[in-house]
Structure formats: C-alpha cells, structure tokens
Amino acid sequence: EPEVTQTPSHQVTQMGQEVILRCVPISNHLYFYWYRQILGQKVEFLVSFYNNEISEKSEIFDDQFSVERPDGSNFTLKIRSTKLEDSAMYFCASSEAFEAFFGQGTRLTVV
Amino acid sequence: AQKVTQAQTEISVVEKEDVTLDCVYETRDTTYYLFWYKQPPSGELVFLIRRNSFDEQNEISGRYSWNFQKSTSSFNFTITASQVVDSAVYFCALSEAGTTDSWGKLQFGAGTQVVVTP
Numbered sequence: 734e735p736e737v738t739q740t741p742s743h744q745v746t747q748m749g750q751e752v753i754l755r756c757v758p759i760s761n762h763l764y765f766y767w768y769r770q771i772l773g774q775k776v777e778f779l780v781s782f783y784n785n786e787i788s789e790k791s792e793i794f795d796d797q798f799s800v801e802r803p804d805g806s807n808f809t810l811k812i813r814s815t816k817l818e819d820s821a822m823y824f825c826a827s828s829e830a831f832e833a834f835f836g837q838g839t840r841l842t843v844v
Numbered sequence: 845a846q847k848v849t850q851a852q853t854e855i856s857v858v859e860k861e862d863v864t865l866d867c868v869y870e871t872r873d874t875t876y877y878l879f880w881y882k883q884p885p886s887g888e889l890v891f892l893i894r895r896n897s898f899d900e901q902n903e904i905s906g907r908y909s910w911n912f913q914k915s916t917s918s919f920n921f922t923i924t925a926s927q928v929v930d931s932a933v934y935f936c937a938l939s940e941a942g943t944t945d946s947w948g949k950l951q952f953g954a955g956t957q958v959v960v961t962p
Contacts, residue, residue, distance in 0.1 A: 831877060
C-alpha cells in the first residue's frame with residue numbers, strides 16, 4: 734500500500750540552526766500539506782501546497798518557514814533560525830481528493 | 845473559534861469496558877468530512893474513519909463504532925470491550941469544502957487520551 738514517508742524520524746538541532754524536514758508523498762497525489770504538533774497539544778495545520786505554490790498557510794507559518802518541491806518526488810519544510818518553541822512533531826500529508834494520508838512524522842528537538 | 849471540540853481530555857477504563865469519545869464540530873459548509881485518528885505513544889497518526897456530511901449512517905468496524913448526528917453536530921466514537929492496546933490519544937478532525945485543496949486541510953480537536961488498564 735502506498736504511503737507517505739518522512740525523514741528523518743527524529744532530528745536534534747541547536748537553536749539558531751536551519752533544518753530541512755523531508756517528505757516523499759504518495760506518487761500520484763497533487764496536494765501536499767505540513768502539520769505541526771507541539772508535545773501534548775493538538776495537530777495544527779501549517780501550509781498546503783499545490784501546483785508548485787503555496788495555496789494556503791496558517792498564521793503559524795511565518796517567514797521562518799518555507800516549503801519546496803525540489804523535484805518530482807520530495808516535498809520539504811525548511812525552518813530557518815530554529816527556536817526552542819519549534820520543538821514539535823511535524824507531519825507531512827498528501828492528498829489526491831477527499832482524504833489526506835499522513836506520514837509517520839519527524840520529531841524535531843531544538844536545544 | 846474552535847471548529848472541533850473534544851471536551852474529554854482523558855478517559856480511564858478497565859479492560860473490557862466500553863468507552864465513548866465525544867466530538868462536536870462547527871461548520872457552515874453543507875459538504876464536509878469528519879475523521880477520527882488514533883495516535884499511539886509512538887506518535888504516528890493512524891487513520892480510523894472518514895465520514896462525509898451526506899452519510900449519516902452509523903458505522904461499525906470490529907470493536908469500533910461511530911455515531912454521526914448532523915442535528916447535534918456530533919460524531920462520537922465508541923470502542924467496545926476495550927483492550928490495553930487501545931490506549932492512545934484519539935483525535936477528531938474536520939475538513940471543509942471550498943477549493944479542492946481544502947480536503948487535506950484538517951482541523952483537529954484537542955484529542956482525548958484513553959487509558960485502558962488491565
């Protein structure tokens with residue numbers, strides 16, 4: 734069964750560093766998403782991406798964040814100058830129509 | 845404003861008891877989807893069910909059942925004869941119509957922690 738794959742599963746980074754979280758969506762899907770879940774809290778929408786551009790973003794998704802589809806298979810989330818409060822689980826999802834399929838998540842720890 | 849409300853933060857039951865998780869949603873759209881996800885301690889989101897707004901039939905899948913009532917904007921989830929492996933956080937989520945790429949934009953509730961003890 735096709736699945737969304739995220740790498741790495743866990744990343745530790747120093748405050749102020751840049752990180753890139755990677756996702757391989759399901760191959761025939763056209764819509765891509767990033768979500769964030771701070772420990773113990775709910776899952777929050779960050780951004781949606783379609784046709785090589787951002788289609789919607791939440792107020793969380795400020796200039797510190799960017800997304801890219803650098804080739805035909807990967808979808809990345811870049812976080813510049815990480816802060817302690819960026820520590821969270823980040824989920825990638827992809828969708829063809831009426832259902833989003835989630836990856837297993839990347840746990841980001843900023844120290 | 846909260847679009848999905850899960851009022852129960854934690855439910856503790858003894859194995860074999862039934863447990864019902866409440867979910868109340870708010871939307872002005874006539875077409876929308878509702879979801880339940882399970883998040884075990886390992887952290888991944890496990891899809892359980894999707895229900896569209898036009899299908900109010902209740903659904904049963906093994907020990908899981910769902911009760912969708914548009915009149916009360918609720919989509920409740922029951923685990924029958926709970927087991928220790930059911931211990932997890934359960935999230936209800938809403939996806940509203942609009943542009944096509946809205947379907948993958950889910951609005952999650954705060955989640956309900958279910959603790960099943962032997």
